[in-house]
Amino acid sequence: MNPKIIATDFVASLKNYLRNRGTLFFSIAFPVILILLFGAIYSSGGGGSYELYVKNFDYENGMIIAGMMNDSIAGNFTNFYDAVYAQLNGTGVVKIRIIKDSEVSSRKELQDYVESKKLKSVMVIPENYGMMLGLAIANENATLAPNVTLMLDQSEMQRNSIIISVISQFFGKSNLIIAGGENFMRFNTTNIVQEKFDYIDFFVPGVIALTVMTNSIFGVIESNTKFRKNGILRKLLTTPFTRAEWIMAKMLFMLFMSFVSTFVIIIVGMAVWNLNVHFNAYMFILIISGSFAFAGMGMIVTRFVKDEETAPAAANVITFPMMFLAGIFFPLEMMPSFLQVIAKFMPLYYVGQGLRDAMIFGDAAGALANTIVIFLFAAVVFAIGVAVTSWKEE
Amino acid sequence: MECAIEVENLTKVYGDLKAVDNISFKVKKGEVFAFLGPNGAGKTTTVEMIETIRSPTRGRIKVLGQDVKKSTKEIKERIGVLPQEFISFERLTVRETLKYFSNLYKKHIDIDEIMDIIDLKDKENELYMNLSGGLKQRVGVAIALVNDPDIVFLDEPTTGLDPRARRDVWNAIAGLKKQGKTVFLTTHYMEEAEYLADSIAIMHRGRIVAEGTLDELIQKYGKRSTLLLKGGRAEEAAEALKENGYDAEVVDGDVEIKIVKRDAVLDILFYLREKGISYREVDIRHSDLEDVFLNLTGEKLAEET
Numbered sequence: 168m169n170p171k172i173i174a175t176d177f178v179a180s181l182k183n184y185l186r187n188r189g190t191l192f193f194s195i196a197f198p199v200i201l202i203l204l205f206g207a208i209y210s211s212g213g214g215g216s217y218e219l220y221v222k223n224f225d226y227e228n229g230m231i232i233a234g235m236m237n238d239s240i241a242g243n244f245t246n247f248y249d250a251v252y253a254q255l256n257g258t259g260v261v262k263i264r265i266i267k268d269s270e271v272s273s274r275k276e277l278q279d280y281v282e283s284k285k286l287k288s289v290m291v292i293p294e295n296y297g298m299m300l301g302l303a304i305a306n307e308n309a310t311l312a313p314n315v316t317l318m319l320d321q322s323e324m325q326r327n328s329i330i331i332s333v334i335s336q337f338f339g340k341s342n343l344i345i346a347g348g349e350n351f352m353r354f355n356t357t358n359i360v361q362e363k364f365d366y367i368d369f370f371v372p373g374v375i376a377l378t379v380m381t382n383s384i385f386g387v388i389e390s391n392t393k394f395r396k397n398g399i400l401r402k403l404l405t406t407p408f409t410r411a412e413w414i415m416a417k418m419l420f421m422l423f424m425s426f427v428s429t430f431v432i433i434i435v436g437m438a439v440w441n442l443n444v445h446f447n448a449y450m451f452i453l454i455i456s457g458s459f460a461f462a463g464m465g466m467i468v469t470r471f472v473k474d475e476e477t478a479p480a481a482a483n484v485i486t487f488p489m490m491f492l493a494g495i496f497f498p499l500e501m502m503p504s505f506l507q508v509i510a511k512f513m514p515l516y517y518v519g520q521g522l523r524d525a526m527i528f529g530d531a532a533g534a535l536a537n538t539i540v541i542f543l544f545a546a547v548v549f550a551i552g553v554a555v556t557s558w559k560e561e
Numbered sequence: 562m563e564c565a566i567e568v569e570n571l572t573k574v575y576g577d578l579k580a581v582d583n584i585s586f587k588v589k590k591g592e593v594f595a596f597l598g599p600n601g602a603g604k605t606t607t608v609e610m611i612e613t614i615r616s617p618t619r620g621r622i623k624v625l626g627q628d629v630k631k632s633t634k635e636i637k638e639r640i641g642v643l644p645q646e647f648i649s650f651e652r653l654t655v656r657e658t659l660k661y662f663s664n665l666y667k668k669h670i671d672i673d674e675i676m677d678i679i680d681l682k683d684k685e686n687e688l689y690m691n692l693s694g695g696l697k698q699r700v701g702v703a704i705a706l707v708n709d710p711d712i713v714f715l716d717e718p719t720t721g722l723d724p725r726a727r728r729d730v731w732n733a734i735a736g737l738k739k740q741g742k743t744v745f746l747t748t749h750y751m752e753e754a755e756y757l758a759d760s761i762a763i764m765h766r767g768r769i770v771a772e773g774t775l776d777e778l779i780q781k782y783g784k785r786s787t788l789l790l791k792g793g794r795a796e797e798a799a800e801a802l803k804e805n806g807y808d809a810e811v812v813d814g815d816v817e818i819k820i821v822k823r824d825a826v827l828d829i830l831f832y833l834r835e836k837g838i839s840y841r842e843v844d845i846r847h848s849d850l851e852d853v854f855l856n857l858t859g860e861k862l863a864e865e866t
């Protein structure tokens with residue numbers, strides 16, 4: 168290995184890259200656009216109304232209450248609580264989402280549910296709420312009535328104040344109707360404390376994985392088809408440039424590109440979306456392994472499709488499904504289970520998931536597992552790629 | 562004299578096809594050696610085996626006295642190659658391109674010197690992709706010189722160029738010979754071989770069908786040039802010329818004299834004037850490599866010129 172030759176080729180690749188708007192666009196501008204665009208789409212919060220999850224431990228009794236109460240609250244509803252939901256939805260500010268009994272049947276389950284679904288606002292109506300409320304009204308003793316609990320994510324201040332004001336207004340109005348303004352219906356608030364991940368936290372590692380994939384596969388395809396067709400590989404064979412040096416130079420450049428893209432993507436994510444990134448060794452190993460894995464796949468593609476125009480199309484056949492099915496744009500959990508199984512066969516999934524675990528979630532075990540998978544995959548595929556690529560014309 | 566290249570019984574087989582069929586030849590140091598033949602003759606296959614980048618099926622090749630199989634590395638340092646249909650890195654300038662290739666070798670000469678020789682100085686900062694076809698090929702020739710090679714291989718360096726651009730490339734190649742380089746030129750243009758080559762090997766279907774200098778080939782395989790004397794006393798003239806050792810005969814009332822040496826024409830005309838034999842009109846019919854090729858193979862060398 169002659170470092171001077173490797174450096175020469177690296178510099179040439181770099182100049183070629185910087186002078187080519189196409190590659191610059193796809194390795195830098197395109198991922199940045201993706202992040203700005205998708206980040207914006209998912210952070211807009213759904214057009215002005217806030218989802219208010221409701222866990223009602225007293226829904227069954229709503230029919231009895233409706234019978235006891237005067238029409239002014241229950242209206243045409245046969246269940247008191249349906250009337251409440253309708254009123255709240257009617258404000259246009261909140262959207263009621265019922266947490267079904269089949270999903271959550273106890274307070275312990277509720278806690279887990281709120282955490283796992285990363286809910287931001289939940290209204291909890293306690294067991295026998297209606298009975299106790301009725302009892303309090305009958306005894307004209309407001310302290311007998313239990314509190315409704317609002318669980319609120321403390322980081323969402325604006326959202327919380329809007330929800331609180333909607334609920335206060337509704338309860339105030341109800342109290343006026345029921346008992347001339349005395350506070351029979353009351354609520355308290357509790358905090359939802361959870362590490363909060365936005366879509367952008369999910370998306371940025373995916374875009375990095377995606378960019379590493381496209382850079383590597385298409386980079387290899389260019390050097391293996393265009394350079395072959397243009398006689399550059401033949402020319403280099405007549406010089407002292409060895410194949411090992413050539414591979415080394417190209418891989419170093421590919422890693423360089425992968426890291427530059429990663430860096431730019433992270434910077435934009437931090438600047439625009441307040442992304443919080445953990446830098447660690449897994450991240451680097453994942454990006455390096457990913458680059459080798461996808462470079463190896465590119466070599467295997469050009470072993471079978473040698474033509475400069477059709478090789479990228481063949482590569483698209485591989486990269487396109489991965490882009491959409493490997494959990495880059497949407498979490499795997501959102502996809503049907505058979506697609507989730509398919510995703511597990513895609514290297515991009517492990518790079519994306521591993522980067523997410525390493526950079527965002529700080530999940531060392533997850534990061535390690537994904538790193539091992541992609542590292543082994545890269546070792547095998549890259550070795551096959553080198554073995555099947557002939558620089559020589561036979 | 563020592564040979565730059567020695568090829569013995571070289572054969573390359575692709576499946577059922579003998580792309581190169583048991584050929585042997587030698588290239589002398591310092592000469593421009595042309596491999597002339599139509600597309601598919603086996604020229605590229607042969608040069609690339611000499612350049613160490615394809616493996617022969619059979620046969621032996623020595624480059625600068627060294628066996629290509631054993632001394633691949635040493636040979637690569639000492640040869641310069643312009644592959645067929647070569648297109649260099651699109652987004653490097655001429656200077657950067659030469660620097661790139663120059664860095665690959667242990668030995669290199671000054672890039673400015675090369676640009677002077679090939680006349681590229683005023684284009685040194687142009688991107689390769691923006692150059693005309695002729696300039697690209699000249700850069701290709703320049704690239705083949707960066708390691709100050711003993712042998713320069715040029716595989717069809719002017720294919721696809723217009724006549725003017727072709728001239729420029731020819732001048733660049735002629736300059737190499739002056740530098741004392743051995744040039745191995747591959748072409749299917751007979752004018753190119755005629756203009757540049759000291760020795761020519763004609764290749765057809767994997768075989769070398771004839772080899773020699775231009776004059777030797779034309780003498781041996783061409784119809785030769787013929788001097789025609791029209792009008793006057795044909796019989797008398799033919800007799801006189803035959804007496805003096807010329808190959809003359811009367812055809813349709815004209816005298817036809819086969820010309821062996823190029824300067825024979827003047828000798829003949831002087832001789833006839835001395836003898837006082839007059840004629841009305843003189844005409845010369847030339848033979849060229851095209852004739853040679855046609856006579857050897859029964860086929861035309863190339864459709865285009």
Ligand SMILES: Nc1ncnc2c1ncn2[C@@H]1O[C@H](COP(=O)(O)OP(=O)(O)O)[C@@H](O)[C@H]1O
Nearest residue numbers: 560561575580599600601602603604605606607
């Ligand atoms: N790698 C190869 N595989 C199979 N056939 C080949 C290969 N390279 C050349 N040939 C065949 O060998 C013959 C000679 O080709 P080539 O040496 O390129 O001729 P030329 O350079 O004189 O045009 C052609 O018939 C060509 O199709």
Ligand SMILES: [Mg+2]
Nearest residue numbers: 604605606645
């Ligand atoms: Mg050829």
